[in-house]
Amino acid sequence: DVVMTQSPLSLPVTLGQSASISCRSSQSLVHSDGNTYLNWFQQRPGQSPRRLIYRVSNRDSGVPDRFSGSGSGTDFTLKISRVEADDVGVYYCMQGTHWPLTFGGGTKVEIK
């Protein structure tokens, strides 16, 4: 199985500052169809997960442009610019290239 390793586990951030979350996969996530199926989710306290980014860098409708995804191969990053109080929660990366699909362990973003 592809292991998804996120860091850090916990990320205290000052309001208005930027935050970056790293996600590394144990195998390349480039699919034979040429796409890289690396997705990012946000889970606010008490809520269902919500997708933010799909295929590395495509932002979902309604997601603020403060959220951006980048990376390739096995190394990916979610960046949150100008962190707001509403961004508090756990963030997960997930790979959809190889079966079984797998999630990272999550990064908890909190306000300092």
Next chain:
Amino acid sequence: EGQLLESGGGLVQPGGSLRLSCAASGFTFSSYAMNWVRQAPGKGLEWVSAISGSASTTYYEDSMKGRFTISRDNSKNTLYLQMNSLRADDTAVYYCAKGVREGGSVWGQGTTVTVSS
């Protein structure tokens, strides 16, 4: 974009069975592969199973193969997860999600399964 509504969770004894349902609305259900994902109390997300839009192809996480069966009824816009031989470590909130490789553009609110004697 659509909506998903899970149901069927509850308290079940170890070794018991449960059938979860996920009712879809607001999109052409048969055009989308669907996922089940679960989250144990205080833990992260764990992928469970996926099914193609036509139901011709199914996938399972290894520890659930042989115990769980995913299916769908496109005439009823409903996704199912039949869970047999349930164990304490199957206790979780179970979510259905629209789409598979891209992780799910729409998720339901989840249904809680508790396996305990």
